[in-house]
Amino acid sequence: MNIVLLGSPGSGKSFVGGKLENEYGLMHISTGNLLRKNDTLLKAHNIDLSNGDLVSDELVFTLLKEHIKNNPANGYILDGIPRTIEQAIDLEKFFDVDTVLFLNVTDNTVISRLMNRYVCKDCGKLKPADEPAEIKVCNLCGGELVKRTDDNYDIIKHRIEVFKNHNEPLKQYYTVQHKLNTVNANLKPDTVYKKVQKIIGAVKSNDNKNRKGRPVHEVCR
Numbered sequence: 516m517n518i519v520l521l522g523s524p525g526s527g528k529s530f531v532g533g534k535l536e537n538e539y540g541l542m543h544i545s546t547g548n549l550l551r552k553n554d555t556l557l558k559a560h561n562i563d564l565s566n567g568d569l570v571s572d573e574l575v576f577t578l579l580k581e582h583i584k585n586n587p588a589n590g591y592i593l594d595g596i597p598r599t600i601e602q603a604i605d606l607e608k609f610f611d612v613d614t615v616l617f618l619n620v621t622d623n624t625v626i627s628r629l630m631n632r633y634v635c636k637d638c639g640k641l642k643p644a645d646e647p648a649e650i651k652v653c654n655l656c657g658g659e660l661v662k663r664t665d666d667n668y669d670i671i672k673h674r675i676e677v678f679k680n681h682n683e684p685l686k687q688y689y690t691v692q693h694k695l696n697t698v699n700a701n702l703k704p705d706t707v708y709k710k711v712q713k714i715i716g717a718v719k720s721n722d723n724k725n726r727k728g729r730p731v732h733e734v735c736r
């Protein structure tokens with residue numbers, strides 16, 4: 516099963532993605548980790564992310580195809596791809612989107628979450644949303660948890676606006692395809708994930724029914 520995750524920064528995409536990965540044997544691919552893991556390829560294209568260099572759609576898609584080919588899984592969760600309708604159309608040429616989860620949060624939720632979030636200074640991993648506040652070290656490498664410099668009020672407001680501008684057309688695009696599932700993601704992480712499980716369960720049972728007698732096409736499933 517292939518899932519597209521939509522949601523603003525702070526909507527809980529990495530939490531939900533991680534849970535889905537463990538429960539269903541899917542692979543969570545975010546644009547960020549895709550780029551970080553493909554350092555050599557970026558260097559070959561003279562792109563230095565720490566300089567703020569932008570990566571073209573074409574290159575992101577090349578990396579994504581390679582990554583899928585080299586990492587077989589029961590399915591993939593895309594986070595940060597597609598960002599535009601053009602990308603959504605291009606994606607369909609090699610990737611079957613079974614369902615789309617939109618983690619819907621209010622501006623206030625995003626602001627309060629991002630102002631209070633921590634990342635590992637050493638490995639960059641986000642502190643899990645369900646981890647108690649008193650924990651001050653990374654659960655992966657033991658590194659110190661710090662605030663991100665771009666998690667301040669003005670930058671957050673700006674990121675919310677940028678997200679909305681990109682997301683509205685995509686939401687409409689996937690609504691027309693009957694693939695969009697909107698989840699109230701203002702709730703506690705575990706409650707949000709329970710809602711997600713229900714949606715995935717329904718998609719899976721529908722999928723099994725529909726697949727009988729339907730030609731199987733060879734896309735990344």
Ligand SMILES: [Zn+2]
Nearest residue numbers: 635638653656
């Ligand atoms: Zn760490």
